[in-house]
Amino acid sequence: MESSRPLRIVRDVTAVTVVGIFMFPIFWWALTSIKPISAIFDKDRVNFFDFTPTFINYGVTLFGQSRSQLAIDQGIGMGVGGAEAYDSRQSIMESVIVSLGATAITMAVAVFAAYAISRMMFRGRSHYLNWVLGQRFMPPIAILVPLVTIYKTAGLRDTDNLYMGYFGLMMIYALMNLPIAVLLMKSFLDDVPKDVDEAAMIDGATRFQTFRKVVLPMVKGGIAASAVLVFIFSWTEFLLSLFLTTEIRTVPVKIQTFVTSTGNEWGFIAALGTAAIIPSFVFILLVQKNLVRGLTLGSLKE
């Protein structure tokens, strides 16, 4: 297709430009996160590099530095106090706990279900599969309002009991991620020939032994890829966490509290935002190969 050299150069330049445009917002946030306040709120021009880089935004949000220190450093008399309000270490911990817990629950439940769907013939198999898929079609808002009441009666609110609060949030994340995990695992399990199971069972292994000793090791990569995707979706979730918990503030919710009546703390927002996307970036590069399969619930393979 690509014949002439000038045409190739045009294509290269276009490709780099397009990807560059898509990378610009990320670059801009990272840049904003190391800007002093005066450069962020520069109303005279768009300030690209004309500032002295500062790491105070990271210091306050990620290392619990006092906010008044920021005021002294920059010689501005604003925002004394309220330092803890911007210290996000607690939120990051909470996000990690909820995301890891949700991932563990989802995968534990999904791998078993996916094995049965992939390997066993039983009545209502397609109904079960549709039921799982149906969860993906359901807008979370449809169950959110009653969930708040149900959690209140069941004692799953974080204001009553922190541990139960974590549990409640993890379970609902697990539900939301169940379709992707089950269907993705089914697609990985379908790739393993059934002869493998039959051979093991003829040798006297039970279904469970076959599953644990023979099939599971063969889909390790698939489990890792599914788990990473579930983790990312839990890490980025906003609506459920916003409605269901008050004490537990995951990072996407925490960052909203930096919007205050006296003005938005853009430096802190940019710093926490940049920090929040780094784990996802690392993970996504790990599952690059299985990303398409994951995003299409196993229906397309790369």
Place this chain on the structure above:
Amino acid sequence: MPADSASLEVRATDRRPWLPHWLTSESPLPWLLPAAALMAVFGIYPLIYAVTLSLYKKNAATRKMVFDPTHNWTKILSDERVWNAIYNTFLYTGVALVFQLVLGMLIALLLDSDRKGYGVLRAMMTLPLVIPPAVTGMMFLLMLNGSFGVLSRGLIAMGVFPPGFSILGTANTAMAGVLLAEIWQWTPFMVLIMLAGLRSLPKEPFEAAAIDGATAFQAFFKLTLPMMSKVIAIAVLIRGIDLFRAFDYVKVMTDSGPGTATETLTSYAGRIYFGNADFPYASTIALLTLIIVILVSTAFMKAFKVKL
């Protein structure tokens, strides 16, 4: 063969004879039960609860719930904000889908090359996908700020908007501002899927077409598009479902405003929930969203013969 028959005698099922068959791992039940329990307790039960809730009327003064099955559902019909929210939701979904699909296809065609460096470009394109949408919303809020936002300043400098113009603060342009964040974040989704589709296409028809003297455009419309139709349909379905429940960007960037200019079904339900705590009515609107999603996606799957 003696060895085989010996092992067959200790068949799995006989190892724990006291267990009923349906509880052993030979039966599908124990495998399916945990996921089914999760769905029943945290999915179906709240859904049934929501349906019941929608049949009650909340008395604003006494805060008592009275059984009145038609109250909320008839209220929807006369509530102009519901119609506005439905319109906004469809507008949001439609515009975002068209942009993401067209841009996604174009960028996929552009990046579908085996030459050096293109792999890195493709990997970079996936990065927006994993940013929390609520964070993306905040960042676009910063970039669209009327007085110091870099995008606003750019557009003002180009003469698109008058100086000091607030894109998100003006009713006519607020939706476009929110859509910008949405399109930026999820176009890479389409790029990835289209790339996977393009890479799975057979080479022969294209070679034959090239020999017959077909132009690149003819090859694209006559060969690529028809062969990609299944991939495109799946992508549109999955993306459409997610778009329809749009909440994060709207909540973060405009909080449904100004007025109700960017209010979607989900954000309206959220507003009722947080605002006047009329849980039955919030539930009804949430259920309405679910009903529309089911109707539209079933029709789509029937029309385009898609199966996930």
